[in-house]
Amino acid sequence: MxxxxxxxxxxxxxxxxxxxxxxxxxxxxxxxxxxxxxxxxxxxxxxxxxxxxxxxxxxxxxxxxxxxxxxxxxxxxxxxxxxxxxxxxxxxxxxxxxxxxxxxxxxxxxxxxxxxxxxxxxxxxxxxGKKGMASGKIAMVGTRTRYKELYICDMDGHNIRQITQDKSIVVAPRWTPDSKQITYTSYKYRNSPCIFLTGRGRPLSKDPGLNAMGSISPDGKTMALILSKDGNPELYTKSLRTGITRKLSRTRRGNEASPCWSPDGNHIAYVSDSSGRPHIYIISKDGGTPKRISSSGTENISPDWGKNGYITWCSRVGGKYRIVVANPSTRTSRVLETDWADYEDPRWAPDGRHIICSRTSGYRSAIYLLDTLKDSPVALVSGSGDWYSPAVSP
Missing domain, CATH: 3.40.50.10070 (TolB, N-terminal domain)
Structure with a gap:
């Protein structure tokens, strides 16, 4: 999938x-x-x-x-x-x-x-002298109960716990900066996707139309999200204190998706197909002219901006989805070596060296660990349904 x-x-x-x-x-x-x-x-x-x-x-x-x-x-x-x-x-x-x-x-x-x-x-x-990743947690979407629900597990794939009971579709989990809660998009209200926060009953965002892919800033004060209340899906920010929203993108014939924050909270990376195909862009948290940073591949999606300063995303290359690691300052990038399967949804582990992602083969998806320096991909969560859209606690 x-x-x-x-x-x-x-x-x-x-x-x-x-x-x-x-x-x-x-x-x-x-x-x-x-x-x-x-x-x-x-x-x-x-x-x-x-x-x-x-x-x-x-x-x-x-x-x-x-x-x-x-x-x-x-x-x-x-x-x-x-x-x-x-x-x-x-x-x-x-x-x-x-x-x-x-x-x-x-x-x-x-x-x-x-x-x-x-x-x-x-x-x-x-x-x-380097930070480890073993104490981190992975949030992910699983289909163990036939529905797409939110789950959490340890970084080694053990201790899987189901978090939501929406009996619907859950997508796009993201940890809060303090690693205590998770934002996610749920279709529990049928055709009105809303953004929720674990431990809170009411939605964080429930404007008319699409409310999706909420990502909270490093200081915990602002959420970047995708809203379609004014037409096509656009990138917005929302104050978590006042609820005031601000539109950052204005692409009448394009669609935006998958926002994530820079480590200092001053910029947002996101996906836009305003050029005709999905690519990765960076924009100031205050708006302005976005800068495109992806060029290769027929489409580039699902970015994650690590504390190490590097951005990883998924790129379709030669008919397969591959994981890219890029330096946004120098605009240099490389594709990680993997096997013939599709690798998607990359997220940085807390150590800034490893990436957690989904691997799809034979229409089945599992959660894998990739080492950006060496070693072969390691399966963390597989079987009992499909597993995808991982998010890793900071």
């Missing part, structure tokens, strides 16, 4: 710290070998599960290669659980025994996965 432009025709119709972390040697493929063979667990399922998830997170990070000998970094300590899981974690540079992390953790035994994700991110930061 391929989501073009408006997700189907229905949408159209309606320092010293660095010294402590130390510089570690890279090996082979550019990964850091890390040894957890000396880490001990109890006989309980929670502590064993904690260690298993921790190893998987470190491997998935792209920065580490978990090994049982000859590593650059050693992780030692122990985890044991009763009603509470207690984990002691010590991380050392193998050559010098320099300690890079030493910390004790406590969590309920049932939250061992959450704790493992947290520890994985803290180990990554201690060793490399």
């Amino acid at each position: 391929i989501r073009r432009f408006f997700v189907g025709s229905a949408m159209m119709a309606a320092a010293s710290s660095l010294a402590q972390r130390a510089v570690v040697e890279r090996e082979g493929s550019g990964t850091i070998s890390i040894n957890l063979a000396g880490y001990r667990t109890g006989g309980d399922a929670a502590s064993r599960g904690f260690l298993s998830v921790l190893k998987a997170d470190l491997n998935r990070s792209g920065y580490f290669r978990v090994t049982s000998s000859g590593a650059t970094v050693n992780v030692v300590g122990q985890a044991q659980a009763g009603s509470q899981l207690k984990a002691d974690v010590q991380v050392y540079k193998a050559a010098t025994r320099q300690r890079m992390l030493g910390k004790s953790y406590n969590a309920s035994a049932g939250d061992y996965r959450t704790l493992a994700h947290r520890v994985a991110d803290e180990i990554l930061y201690a060793v490399t």
Whole structure:
């Protein structure tokens, strides 16, 4: 199932710290070998599960290669659980025994996965100084119940929870900047799509016609969205305090879609087919003349502007949908290497290195992880229906 432009025709119709972390040697493929063979667990399922998830997170990070000998970094300590899981974690540079992390953790035994994700991110930061992604969350649309509902899962694809019960069509989820809520478009009011916020019963936007693809600014004060109240779908901003809307695009014969904010909140990237085909544009939050930044491919859709300053989007190249990573300042871009399937809906992971996207093959869609530096795509969520339109917590 391929989501073009408006997700189907229905949408159209309606320092010293660095010294402590130390510089570690890279090996082979550019990964850091890390040894957890000396880490001990109890006989309980929670502590064993904690260690298993921790190893998987470190491997998935792209920065580490978990090994049982000859590593650059050693992780030692122990985890044991009763009603509470207690984990002691010590991380050392193998050559010098320099300690890079030493910390004790406590969590309920049932939250061992959450704790493992947290520890994985803290180990990554201690060793490399880079932010991890393991503690993030993915919002996505799934058809497990026949309807298109909103779901949430961990960054490794586990702990899937259904969020909406609209028994209708849900599309275009986006996390709020504080990662506590999600905006999404729902057709629960039949042919009048509205923008909702999780935890709130009333719509954030319910103007006549299309209300879609709400994206909240980094400061949490303004929402960029698509409205058709004045005719064709146009890009607007809406104050979340006053409710006042402002039209940014004015393309009488074109359609706009998929707004997303720059990291500083001063610009919005979006899709417009004003040139005849969908392309990616950037416009000031105060309006003005938009600047087109995509050129290759027969259509370019679904942009996401990462905190790393790069924009990723989906481009149709050679009859297939591919993921593009672009620098909007230099207007340089590259297409990520993938297999023959269609890759769509790209969203930056919190680490600024990985991308979460949907992969469609044989009319079935799943959620995949892409490493922009190396490695093959990794399936995160598949089966029990189709899964697409991911959004990743900041």
